[in-house]
Amino acid sequence: MEPIIEVQALTKAFGNKQALRQIDFTIQRGEIYGFLGPSGSGKTTTVKILSGQMLPTTGTARVFGVDIAKMNEVERHRHLSRIGILTDNSTLYDRLSIQDNLELFCKLYNVPSSRAKEVLEQVNLANERQTTVKTLSKGMKQRVTLARALLHNPDILFLDEPTSALDPTNTRHIHDALKALNRAGTTIFLTTHDMEEAESLCHQVAFLHQGHIAAMDTPQRLRLKYADSTITVTTTEGTYSVQRDDEGARRIYDWMTTGKMVAIHSNEPTLSDIFIKVTGGILK
Amino acid sequence: MTLAMKRVSAIIQKEWKDSSKNPVLLLTAAIPVIFAFLFRSEQSVGASVLTMPMNMALSITGAFVQAMMVAEEKEKHTLRVLMLSPAKPIEVLLGKSAISAIMTVSAVILSILIANTPSINLVSFLLLLIPNIVMYLALGTLIGLMSRTSMETSFLGMPLLLIFLMGPMFGALLNSEAVNVAIGYLPTEQMAAACDILWNGGSLTDIWSHIGVTCIWAVASVLLCIIVYRAKRYDA
Ligand SMILES: Nc1ncnc2c1ncn2[C@@H]1O[C@H](COP(=O)(O)OP(=O)(O)OP(=O)(O)O)[C@@H](O)[C@H]1O
Ligand SMILES: [Mg+2]
Numbered sequence: 001m002e003p004i005i006e007v008q009a010l011t012k013a014f015g016n017k018q019a020l021r022q023i024d025f026t027i028q029r030g031e032i033y034g035f036l037g038p039s040g041s042g043k044t045t046t047v048k049i050l051s052g053q054m055l056p057t058t059g060t061a062r063v064f065g066v067d068i069a070k071m072n073e074v075e076r077h078r079h080l081s082r083i084g085i086l087t088d089n090s091t092l093y094d095r096l097s098i099q100d101n102l103e104l105f106c107k108l109y110n111v112p113s114s115r116a117k118e119v120l121e122q123v124n125l126a127n128e129r130q131t132t133v134k135t136l137s138k139g140m141k142q143r144v145t146l147a148r149a150l151l152h153n154p155d156i157l158f159l160d161e162p163t164s165a166l167d168p169t170n171t172r173h174i175h176d177a178l179k180a181l182n183r184a185g186t187t188i189f190l191t192t193h194d195m196e197e198a199e200s201l202c203h204q205v206a207f208l209h210q211g212h213i214a215a216m217d218t219p220q221r222l223r224l225k226y227a228d229s230t231i232t233v234t235t236t237e238g239t240y241s242v243q244r245d246d247e248g249a250r251r252i253y254d255w256m257t258t259g260k261m262v263a264i265h266s267n268e269p270t271l272s273d274i275f276i277k278v279t280g281g282i283l284k
Numbered sequence: 285m286t287l288a289m290k291r292v293s294a295i296i297q298k299e300w301k302d303s304s305k306n307p308v309l310l311l312t313a314a315i316p317v318i319f320a321f322l323f324r325s326e327q328s329v330g331a332s333v334l335t336m337p338m339n340m341a342l343s344i345t346g347a348f349v350q351a352m353m354v355a356e357e358k359e360k361h362t363l364r365v366l367m368l369s370p371a372k373p374i375e376v377l378l379g380k381s382a383i384s385a386i387m388t389v390s391a392v393i394l395s396i397l398i399a400n401t402p403s404i405n406l407v408s409f410l411l412l413l414i415p416n417i418v419m420y421l422a423l424g425t426l427i428g429l430m431s432r433t434s435m436e437t438s439f440l441g442m443p444l445l446l447i448f449l450m451g452p453m454f455g456a457l458l459n460s461e462a463v464n465v466a467i468g469y470l471p472t473e474q475m476a477a478a479c480d481i482l483w484n485g486g487s488l489t490d491i492w493s494h495i496g497v498t499c500i501w502a503v504a505s506v507l508l509c510i511i512v513y514r515a516k517r518y519d520a
Contacts, residue, residue, distance in 0.1 A: 053518060054519040073372075077372070087364075087365075090361075091362050092360075093362055094360065095301075103294075104298045105369060107290055107293075110287055110290070
């Protein structure tokens with residue numbers, strides 16, 4: 001295990017508004033780390049700090065072992081050439097074609113122009129290369145921006161709500177692409193308020209709520225930790241809530257041997273259930 | 285080609301494609317040329333008026349067009365993406381200035397031709413022109429960096445334009461010694477004074493101080509521009 005992002009007691013204040021309050025977390029190389037939280041919880045602020053677009057108020061954030069608030073020019077240059085960023089807004093040149101947009105960054109990152117075609121295939125846009133960005137839909141722009149973030153094969157990808165404007169088919173396509181990238185070694189830091197997305201992609205998730213991390217673990221462990229202690233059993237005689245103990249086991253055994261058992265459910269919470277539990281909030 | 289040169293030329297190419305598809309920008313760049321027709325006068329007028337067309341070309345096409353280009357990148361957040369790429373500040377600034385520099389030189393030449401500005405020795409003129417262009421592009425970049433939207437550039441740029449272009453004419457009305465001295469150091473006034481010397485038989489050796497003052501303006505503007513650019517790499 002090798003930590004690639006280490007955040008300690010990080011805070012960020014805008015005037016007297018506390019956007020982040022003492023957050024701590026560590027991301028290992030090769031992980032997909034999900035930062036989950038409702039609107040205004042501080043997700044974008046965290047991405048901006050980690051990617052070197054904003055300075056923290058207090059605390060430290062180390063990326064590739066370097067404190068990002070204390071980087072010199074050489075370290076900043078190295079940091080930037082190893083990360084890829086998808087921001088939460090379109091950041092493309094409207095009057096240029098998709099190809100021209102990507103070609104500029106191929107040259108800035110010193111990768112062959114043929115990379116443009118490869119990354120467009122990854123985001124399912126290979127046939128739109130000559131289209132002017134201005135005429136693209138929001139979801140298409142989001143995919144072009146993601147493609148641009150992939151051009152230089154970054155070690156860490158920062159994705160701020162990467163599928164917020166995508167339809168289910170393209171969401172699935174992007175998820176598959178992200179999983180493939182991750183298998184090839186890319187660490188992914190992803191913010192989302194889509195719990196299904198987090199469930200399907202992330203090795204680790206953190207629930208952010210009003211600038212605090214309210215819970216953090218693997219999705220499986222979180223589900224176990226917050227699992228209901230009862231099991232719901234549907235029998236021919238009705239539905240029962242059974243405790244996970246000897247008494248419960250005996251009752252389930254009886255229903256099964258007498259053929260009355262219809263269905264059995266462990267009451268595993270979804271990430272949404274857990275989120276609401278830990279924050280007492282409602283997910284928007 | 286070194287990597288740095290490759291990056292600068294990539295930004296120039298992008299800028300070329302982008303600005304050629306931006307009619308508002310091209311129109312703004314052409315404004316001084318249109319104004320130059322108004323200054324076609326045969327009667328003898330002062331150097332301030334005679335140099336007005338070229339000073340307008342420098343400040344409008346140089347500073348304003350550059351400011352619009354930079355401000356648009358800021359507004360659309362593409363500047364941030366450039367700042368987050370491996371391109372160094374100086375490479376981005378050079379790349380972003382090249383196309384406006386070409387437009388500015390073209391506007392100056394056209395304005396001089398249209399307004400029938402008396403001819404000046406080429407070497408002396410180039411030595412005056414180059415620091416002027418550097419200064420106006422840097423000031424334009426600065427205005428663009430300080431504006432949140434391209435609309436705001438007119439807001440921030442107008443005072444500069446008024447002082448630089450109108451200052452020499454209206455400053456005299458104030459009858460204040462201090463104001464007059466200050467106005468004398470404006471780059472537009474330095475340009476007018478230097479041209480006046482050259483038109484009256486002076487040579488390059490007589491305008492070194494004017495070139496020097498303009499160079500100080502240029503260096504100060506570029507330094508300020510780099511400082512502000514670096515500061516803008518971070519949000520609040
Ligand atoms: N530049 C800024 N100036 C002042 N306040 C800010 C600034 N940026 C963010 N904030 C505030 O900080 C808090 C966190 O904002 P942030 O953008 O990080 O939220 P988010 O989790 O990304 O939300 P969303 O899901 O809507 O994108 C919000 O209350 C926001 O108003
Ligand atoms: Mg956000």
